[in-house]
Amino acid sequence: MMKDNWTDRLSEYVDGTLGVGERAALEAHLAGCVPCAATLEELRRVVARARALDDRPPAADLWPKIAAGIGRAIPARGAVADLGERRPKGLPTGRPKRHLAFTVPQLIAASVALIVLSGGATWLLRARAATTPVGIAPPQARWLTAADRRYETTVAELQGALVEGRRTGRLDSTTVRILERNLATIDTAIAQARRALAEDPGSAYLNHHLADTMRRKLELLRQATALTGTQS
Amino acid sequence: MERTCPGVATLRRDQDKATGGRAEDAEAADAALAASGDGSAFERLYRSHAARVHSLVRRMMGPETADDVTQDIFIRAWQKLATFRGEAAFGTWLHRLAVNVILARRTSLGVERGRFDDSAAALETAPSRPHAPDVAMDFDDAVSRLPDGARQVFVLHDVEGYKHDEIADMLGIVPGTSKSQLHHARMALRRHLDR
Numbered sequence: 001m002m003k004d005n006w007t008d009r010l011s012e013y014v015d016g017t018l019g020v021g022e023r024a025a026l027e028a029h030l031a032g033c034v035p036c037a038a039t040l041e042e043l044r045r046v047v048a049r050a051r052a053l054d055d056r057p058p059a060a061d062l063w064p065k066i067a068a069g070i071g072r073a074i075p076a077r078g079a080v081a082d083l084g085e086r087r088p089k090g091l092p093t094g095r096p097k098r099h100l101a102f103t104v105p106q107l108i109a110a111s112v113a114l115i116v117l118s119g120g121a122t123w124l125l126r127a128r129a130a131t132t133p134v135g136i137a138p139p140q141a142r143w144l145t146a147a148d149r150r151y152e153t154t155v156a157e158l159q160g161a162l163v164e165g166r167r168t169g170r171l172d173s174t175t176v177r178i179l180e181r182n183l184a185t186i187d188t189a190i191a192q193a194r195r196a197l198a199e200d201p202g203s204a205y206l207n208h209h210l211a212d213t214m215r216r217k218l219e220l221l222r223q224a225t226a227l228t229g230t231q232s
Numbered sequence: 233m234e235r236t237c238p239g240v241a242t243l244r245r246d247q248d249k250a251t252g253g254r255a256e257d258a259e260a261a262d263a264a265l266a267a268s269g270d271g272s273a274f275e276r277l278y279r280s281h282a283a284r285v286h287s288l289v290r291r292m293m294g295p296e297t298a299d300d301v302t303q304d305i306f307i308r309a310w311q312k313l314a315t316f317r318g319e320a321a322f323g324t325w326l327h328r329l330a331v332n333v334i335l336a337r338r339t340s341l342g343v344e345r346g347r348f349d350d351s352a353a354a355l356e357t358a359p360s361r362p363h364a365p366d367v368a369m370d371f372d373d374a375v376s377r378l379p380d381g382a383r384q385v386f387v388l389h390d391v392e393g394y395k396h397d398e399i400a401d402m403l404g405i406v407p408g409t410s411k412s413q414l415h416h417a418r419m420a421l422r423r424h425l426d427r
Contacts, residue, residue, distance in 0.1 A: 011415035017396075042422040049371055049425060050390035056290075057283035062303050063275055069307040070271070211264035218258065 004033070010040050014047060151214060158221035159183075171227060179224050186217040259322040267313040274313075278306055281323060285330050291375055291387045292334045301337055305330045331388070335402060338380075374424035378417050385410050386417035 006029050012018045013026055030037050162179065165171040171179075193210040200206060259280065265273035285305055290298040309326055316325050378386060384403060388394045389410070396407040396414075403410070 008412075008415060011418055012411060017411075039419075039422075042425065043418050045425050046418045046421050047390055049421075050375075050386070053287075053372060053375075053391055055283040055287040058286045058299055058302060060299065062282065062286075062299055062306075063278055065303050066278060066306045066310075067271065067275070069303060070274070070310040207264060208268035208270070211261045211268075212270075215258070215261040215265070218261070 004036065006030075006033070006036055007039060010036065010043055013040065014043050151218075154218065155221060158218070158225050161225040162221070165225070165227070171224075175227065179220075182220060183217065186213060186220065189213045190217065260318060263313065263316055263318070263322045266310070267316070274310055277309075277322065277326075281326055282306075284323070285326065288327070288330055288387070288392065289334060291372070291391065292331075292384060293338065294376060297337075301334060304337070305333045308333055327392070331392075331402065371421070371424050374421055378420060382413045382417035382420070385413040386421075389414050390418070 006026055009018065009022065009026060013023065018026065030040065162171070162176075166173075166176050190210065190213050193206060193213055197206045197210060259277065262270075262273040262276050266277060282302070286298055286302045289301045289305070293301060305326075309329055312329065316322065375383060375386065375391075381403075385399055388399045388402070389396065394402070396410040399405075399410045400407040
């Protein structure tokens, strides 16, 4: 293979790590050296190819062994709320992709579940707040607060989509009323959890409860937004 | 000091940032749930990241141990969730944890011996090891046939987006060796560009 003193510096040139003087000297060399210019182009293509490599999932589902390794029972098939947008392409077919479509009765059921949840949580929060001294916030509390801004932005976007769905008539008034009632219930639960966390920031239960309630709100909003594309 | 060249800004290990806030929101919530013991939330995180982690392991260690090491990474992640502060995306945290597990596993297996043999001959010929003549070796296969040291540096730098200083720190080498290994790996891979 033809090689000169500059060949071994071509990768540094591709990566932009040569000093200004060496870069200028190499560029002058490239102008008159066809083999080096060709090698440079190939190296650039190698770099581009590396960045374009696709990730491939494991051939077999590794979750059962991981679940055993962390001491968790494997949930019943389909127990995980499986949001389509978070499933990577090409996932093995062991767990088929589920397309959830909430019906109005399901939304009502979700609302009832949340009322029960928030009611029970409130009782627990107040009981714990009365007995647990204020402690140092665990890591979850700090970063949950940091994630709030992104969360609120997402919620605002989804609520905007709902308003648009109502305006265009893609959501009927009954569905809209149920959705609004459900969202109000969830907002109440979130507010209660935040107030309790302010008093007891070290509570793992409260952190868990708040994160879970926020996630439920996002899921409900996403599914409701999806309704605007399916109802006519 | 390294300069960032055009096109390097979006790195594979930072791709969570590029997917926008919604995925991060959901993952932040799931990480919180998992940290408090919610196995279903952790399963969602696993399913979101299994392909990326498995591919990293496969490229760094080869296909034979990829499943085993991937399982180990997720079990370690579960055990260390309390250390995840949310300062970076969950995927970024998981990825760095994965690299650490991979490198520790390679060390424990003694794979590191001779890994930084950067003789031009070894690097030039490695991707041309015999394989089924009627099956063209694709680029991923060619990467997997690089000598260990060159493969590690190539995967970490060109596929995953780490800088030479970071790679040198992770692998216990000097940045100059990282640059040299990377260049030899790229030179060896040129012949597999069209496959």
